[in-house]
Amino acid sequence: YILPQPDVRVNQVGYLPEGKKVATVVCNSTQPVKWQLKNAAGVVVLEGYTEPKGLDKDSQDYVHWLDFSDFATEGIGYYFELPTVNSPTNYSHPFDIRKDIYTQMKYDALAFFYHKRSGIPIEMPYAGGEQWTRPAGHIGIEPNKGDTNVPTWPQDDEYAGIPQKNYTKDVTGGWYDAGDHGKYVVNGGIAVWTLMNMYERAKIRGLDNWGPYRDGGMNIPEQNNGYPDILDEARWEIEFFKKMQVTEKEDPSIAGMVHHKIHDFRWTALGMLPHEDPxxxxxxxxxxxxxxxxxxxxxxxxxxxxDYDPTFAADCLEKAEIAWQAALKHPDIYAEYTPGSGGPGGGPYNDDYVGDEFYWAACELYVTTGKDEYKNYLMNSPHYLEMPAKMGENGGANGEDNGLWGCFTWGTTQGLGTITLALVENGLPATDIQKARNNIAKAADRWLENIEEQGYRLPIKQAEDERGGYPWGSNSFILNQMIVMGYAYDFTGDSKYLDGMFDGISYLLGRNAMDQSYVTGYGERPLQNPHDRFWTPQTSKRFPAPPPGIISGGPNSRFEDPTINAAVKKDTPPQKCFIDHTDSWGTNEITVNWNAPFAWVTAYLDE
Incomplete structure (x- = not known):
């Protein structure tokens, strides 16, 4: 049975009572259309007329808006009908209006990181269900010998000019990055920053004893150990990072530098548990x-x-400062894309502009230490106090300059540093801190303009350069924009930024051209078949459906995998270039750096 697409597209999970509530109606009438909101018993509780908006460029749908923000009566199973529209689908999916829409969702989003842990068995009661348990992966046993003794890549033309000695390292632990079993420092970097930033913001706002920020708040093995659970989860990745740093003994010429990634020699097939990886x-x-x-x-x-583990903290800072000095000494060892740099057993994560990373690292080191060395560096950076509104603007070449609207990604990181300067007390002039906050709000203002132009009210719109359309991971751009909108609301108190967040999350949970909730386990049409080695029931009945709370990368009109190429015509509007199929890594992969902002946003909205 294929669920029909209703004419009225809603957030399929629901709306907060006091939050912004807008539905998008697919209708080619140029006149307002009557709508009725009914409760679960079928009784009309509200009615009105739509606002026609015409042709929506990114979806090529003719749409109207249906704003019912003033209706705040809590209830379950509300739905819309269009009584004067002669259509077999003149209704919406059911949805709720309640205060706890995001309460469980934030925990499910965070649980993704436990599921993606490498080097530890995933077991009950933490896995959420027996079907999601699995043995520890990559721990030094057959068939792959795991990550206890991993050799460096043999020197060849692929990495000509990059210093490389032969040694082996124990790089157990960390998170599997995405649908594969690779572990990547740059993707892990923005993901772990996002989780720690959630905690830091909560602590500054006096919320550190709430929800996932307290000890015992998350369902992980470290709960009730005296430390905040979200920091425990982040530490799993940080401990892996430490193992990726080159020591003096291994190679004195590049000591302090950090390996870009560790992954399989060749891509493995779907339907592959990590302990079976050959x-x-x-x-x-x-x-x-x-x-x-x-x-x-x-x-x-x-x-x-x-304040929790001063020995661990001191070791982190010592290693961070060693890494900073190593990067100053080797400022141009780029992870460049070459035909084999994917391995081909892993993503290349190529980035040949690192001015943004230098600025971000200087910001974090300065806020932690107060040292003038870092302060002088960041104040002289071309990225000082910058919050991008669009990838690649202001001449900032970077790893993900793809023409799309957005603020930060794994390859574009200056916005992370600016958030830290705006959030955490430091020794910069008060006028500069205020400028950082203003720049955050200015970027958000530009995305609010996009929302008003978009039929489905999302903060991105298709790229205007020759590449056009939506890129890989388009949903993640929206999530990161919502983090910035959250800070804009924190710093200004202007509710328009909160409204922008409600618009963004509604798009992701079903108010879109695909009538698709891009999150597993949530909505009438939830995501079911992400591109993943384990959660892949389409591959074999041996493998389970995914746990709830995982977000897909979403529409990608650059046709990067064979499945989307076979299923979708090349002239399909960008917002419809999506297929919920396990083989479509271009539209339906899942990653740590996409679920991290999803966790940030759902926790924020649940506050």
Whole structure:
């Protein structure tokens, strides 16, 4: 049975009573259309007329808006009908209006990180269900010998010019990055920063004893150990990062630098548990970008842990400062894309501009230490106090300059540093801190303009350069924009930014051209078949459906995998370039750096 697409598109989970509530109606009438809101018993509780908006460019749908923000009566199973529209689908999916819409969702979003842990068995009662348990992956046993003794990549033309000695490292632990079993410092960097930033913001606002920020708040093995659970989860990744740093003994010429990634020699097929992975694994060479991600996140970790585990915090800071000095000494070891740099057993994560990473690392080190060395560096950076509104603007070439609206990604990180300067007390002039906050609000203002132009009220719109359309992970751009909108609301108190967040989350949970909730376990049409080695029931009945709370990368009109190429015509509007199929890594992969902002946003909205 294929669920029909209703004419009225809503947030399929529901709306907060006091929050902004807008539905998008697919209708080619140029006149307002009557609508009725009914409760679960079928009784009309509200009615009105739509606002026609015409042709929506990104979806090529003719749409109207239906704003019912003033209706705040809590209830379950509300739905819309269009009594004068002669259509078999003149209704909406049912939805709720209640205060706890995001309460469980934030925990489910955070549980993703436990599920993605490497080097530890995933077991009950933490896994959420027996079907999601699995043995520890990559721990030094057959068939892959795991991550206890991983050799460096053999020197060849692929990495010509990058210093590389032969040694092996124990790089157990950390999170599997995405649908594969690779572990990548740059992608892990922005993900772990986002989780720690959630905690840091909560602590500054006096919320550190609430929800996932307290000890015992999350369902993980470390609960009730005396430390905030979200920091425990982040520490799992930070401890792995430490193992990726080159020691003096291994190679004095690049000591302090950090390996870019570790992954399989060749891509494995779907339907592959990590402990069954047959591929040999290699450390890819060091990179300046990975080293600066390391410096930034370990400096951030140091200040958050100093009151809980001062020994761990001091070690983080020492290693972060060593990494900073190493990056200054080797400022141009780029992770460049070459035909084989994917391994081909892992993503390349190529980035040949690291000015943004230098700025971000300097910001984190300065806020943690107060040292003039870092203060002088960041104040002289071309990225000082910058919050991008669009990728690649202001001449900032970077790893993810893809023409789309957005603020930060794994390859574009200056916005992370600016948030830290705006959030955490530091020694910068008060006028500069206010400017950072103003720049955050200005970026958000530009995205609010996009929302008003978009039929489905989302803060991105298709790229205007020759690449056009929506890129890989388009949903993640929206999530990161929502983090910035959250800070704009924190710093200004202007509710328009909160409204922008409600619009963004409603798009992701079903108010879109696909009538698709892009989150597993939530909505009438939830995501069901992400691109993942384990949660892949389409591959085999042996493998389980995914747990709830995982977000898909979403529409990608650049046709990067064979499945979307076969299923969708090339002239399909960008917002409809999506297929909920396990083989579509271009539209339906899942990653740590997409679920981290999803956790940030749902926790914020639940406050």
């Amino acid at each position: 591929q040999p694994r290699y450390l890819r060479p060091v990179s300046t970008a990975a080293t600066l991600n390391f410096a930034a996140t370990l400096a951030q970790s140091a200040r958050l842990w100093k």
